[in-house]
Amino acid sequence: MNSEQDQFSAIMDGWNSNAGQPVGNCPVRGVLDKISDKWSMLLVMTLASGPKRFNQLRRDIPDISQKMLTQTLRELQRDGMVSRKVYDTKPPAVEYSLTPLGHSIIVPFGHLIRWANDNHPHIDQARAVFDTPSDPA
Amino acid sequence: MNSEQDQFSAIMDGWNSNAGQPVGNCPVRGVLDKISDKWSMLLVMTLASGPKRFNQLRRDIPDISQKMLTQTLRELQRDGMVSRKVYDTKPPAVEYSLTPLGHSIIVPFGHLIRWANDNHPHIDQARAVFDTPSDPA
DNA sequence: CAGAATCCAATGGGATACTG
DNA sequence: CAGTATCCCATTGGATTCTG
Numbered sequence: 533m534n535s536e537q538d539q540f541s542a543i544m545d546g547w548n549s550n551a552g553q554p555v556g557n558c559p560v561r562g563v564l565d566k567i568s569d570k571w572s573m574l575l576v577m578t579l580a581s582g583p584k585r586f587n588q589l590r591r592d593i594p595d596i597s598q599k600m601l602t603q604t605l606r607e608l609q610r611d612g613m614v615s616r617k618v619y620d621t622k623p624p625a626v627e628y629s630l631t632p633l634g635h636s637i638i639v640p641f642g643h644l645i646r647w648a649n650d651n652h653p654h655i656d657q658a659r660a661v662f663d664t665p666s667d668p669a
Numbered sequence: 670m671n672s673e674q675d676q677f678s679a680i681m682d683g684w685n686s687n688a689g690q691p692v693g694n695c696p697v698r699g700v701l702d703k704i705s706d707k708w709s710m711l712l713v714m715t716l717a718s719g720p721k722r723f724n725q726l727r728r729d730i731p732d733i734s735q736k737m738l739t740q741t742l743r744e745l746q747r748d749g750m751v752s753r754k755v756y757d758t759k760p761p762a763v764e765y766s767l768t769p770l771g772h773s774i775i776v777p778f779g780h781l782i783r784w785a786n787d788n789h790p791h792i793d794q795a796r797a798v799f800d801t802p803s804d805p806a
Numbered sequence: 807c808a809g810a811a812t813c814c815a816a817t818g819g820g821a822t823a824c825t826g
Numbered sequence: 827c828a829g830t831a832t833c834c835c836a837t838t839g840g841a842t843t844c845t846g
Binding site for chain 2: 559561564567569609610611633639640643646647649652654655656657658659661662663
Binding site for chain 3: 736737740761
């Protein structure tokens with residue numbers, strides 16, 4: 533019970549320096565902003581089950597465009613989350629896989645996904661209530 | 670060790686039905702997309718330390734515009750994460766606070782923030798390496 | 807197969823002015 | 827104080843076409 537509070541405090545201490553301080557240019561925000569694009573998390577989770585080739589990823593994520601797949605893979609590669617390996621065959625084969633860093637983010641992602649999975653009915657209900665114009669008495 | 674693997678498997682089972690199935694219209698994605706906007710997570714974490722009034726939030730998050738603060742608060746309220754309480758004084762006071770649902774998401778957010786805090790140097794380094802034009806031998 | 811390049815529509819989001 | 831309303835720009839991202 534108390535250790536949970538301690539853990540939370542540690543998180544908040546890392547989050548902002550102390551009581552009510554503005555969040556400002558926290559380097560954490562840069563990282564979270566990157567994660568917050570439309571496809572990064574989805575791509576990481578798709579690669580979590582093992583290395584995949586380009587068109588395999590397209591099939592696994594049917595609604596991603598080729599442009600965004602390429603672009604998001606490049607960004608993840610740049611951030612050291614994804615490794616790109618080219619087999620110089622004909623036609624060429626390119627295999628994408630998670631680096632150790634990329635693998636490590638699966639854990640916090642997993643927590644978030646689990647939370648979303650557990651609570652989306654609650655959210656849907658809250659929306660329905662909120663969107664109810666008003667209860668005419 | 671093994672229980673960690675079991676937990677991961679459970680996450681992935683919730684994520685997609687089974688081996689290599691497309692992610693498609695997973696309700697989890699709708700929740701995660703909402704979280705993935707620029708301000709939601711920041712606002713939730715700012716409210717984590719307690720209820721705050723409108724202009725207090727503006728001061729705590731100096732770089733949010735009034736438009737986005739209002740808009741994000743409305744969305745969080747609609748999703749049942751934030752509660753809005755109006756004190757009909759003059760001038761009016763409005764207090765925002767996390768609901769139990771909103772409070773519950775602090776935990777997975779905390780894991781992500783902790784990960785970002787732990788790994789952003791690693792990411793910065795990876796970027797520097799990636800952006801190095803080429804090592805001229 | 808694995809992309810690069812271009813065009814264009816939709817959305818996000820800031821600045822500013824006004825209100826109860 | 828706590829918003830609403832409008833304008834407008836920047837970014838995101840899809841569709842399409844082309845290449846080694």
